[in-house]
Amino acid sequence: MNAFIEWSALAQVLVAGILVGAGIPALFALGLRLLAGATPHRAEAGATRAPGDIAQASGAVPRPGPARLASAVACLAVVVGAVVTGLVVVVSGGH
Secondary structure, three states: OOOOOOHHHHHHHHHHHHHHHHHHHHHHHHHHHHHOOOOOOOOOOOOOOOOOOHHHHHOOOOOOOHHHHHHHHHHHHHHHHHHHHHHHHHHOOOO
16 A cells, blocks of 8 residues: 555546446447347348338338347446436435
């Protein structure tokens, strides 16, 4: 231990800052990306479409599958939980 710096406390603050500052926004972005369906590829000029390809013809984006939807909900639930926990800590006085 240095006389001026408590290295363990500095490491705890660094890890918490990385988790909250980068981890939570990354989880939010991942959750949104998982919610977004796969975008249809734009047809090349002059390319023909299959007769039954209604989704691509109308420009509709297909919904994500159940696994992607469950993963997105889990990611966004962790983000909401972190925000609520932060609000509770701040409102309670931060101690």
